[in-house]
């Protein structure tokens with residue numbers, strides 16, 4: 001099947017420094033493939049190269065090497081551009097236009113006229129939750145409201161592939177929930193969504209797949225369930241009627257312990273050995289088993305681990 005978005009060894013060096021320019025690699029040989037209809041989360045800490053990638057895909061900047069395709073065509077193909085939507089990282093609009101005028105302007109660029117244009121603008125403003133404020137000049141808008149106008153702008157042409165750079169930034173929890181719902185609605189209609197974020201909860205709620213970028217390099221890619229599932233980092237054993245002096249005798253395999261009620265303990269076990277031996281020992285000493293659960297990484301743990309690895313790798317190679 002044809003990819004919605006495909007990059008092959010996409011690389012970007014910026015020239016930095018005032019007198020003596022030297023290259024700074026912001027993106028290093030990124031190869032990814034996003035299928036039509038996917039909601040793809042592009043995650044990474046500040047400076048990872050997310051915005052750089054989106055700008056390359058939008059042809060706002062040009063790659064040092066490598067290539068990118070959208071809907072089977074090289075980026076920049078005019079026929080494809082009409083089928084894309086883009087929310088920049090810090091959308092900037094003409095301050096003295098109202099939200100309605102601004103969207104009307106973008107709608108007219110895509111050939112909407114007359115009542116159809118008005119209907120389209122009004123429907124999109126409704127969808128992003130801008131009410132009577134739509135008749136106010138944008139300079140009076142809060143950051144969150146501008147972000148919503150930006151999202152409406154990205155959807156004006158009913159795009160097949162939508163690129164959103166930090167769509168949740170500047171939004172309060174209610175706004176985030178609304179944008180999330182909007183993104184799910186788009187997904188259900190078959191739109192491909194590619195969005196950058198460092199808000200991991202949003203990625204967990206929305207994405208079919210994520211990529212983790214750190215220091216310009218791809219450090220992990222896959223379905224969230226895969227990324228999270230194989231990273232078991234230990235066991236949580238909950239037992240009742242445990243005598244506390246026994247805990248010390250169990251040794252290093254117990255990473256942490258906490259008394260959660262009198263005589264009832266939660267023990268966090270490392271992966272150093274299977275939990276059965278320890279369980280037998282604890283039960284043999286008269287305790288009762290309450291629960292034994294695998295401890296899995298959260299997306300936050302996976303993210304932090306990959307980011308830490310990438311920065312230690314950079315330190316050793318620089």
Ligand SMILES: Nc1ncnc2c1ncn2[C@@H]1O[C@H](COP(=O)(O)OP(=O)(O)OP(=O)(O)O)[C@@H](O)[C@H]1O
Nearest residue numbers: 014015016026044045046047048049050051052053
């Ligand atoms: N125009 C530029 N000139 C020089 N360096 C740049 C330029 N734009 C970005 N960079 C550098 O490229 C790297 C990647 O930046 P980018 O903006 O893509 O990161 P990001 O992942 O979007 O970060 P954030 O989460 O802060 O938005 C950073 O080290 C940044 O300083």
Ligand SMILES: [Mg+2]
Nearest residue numbers: 050051052089
């Ligand atoms: Mg950015």
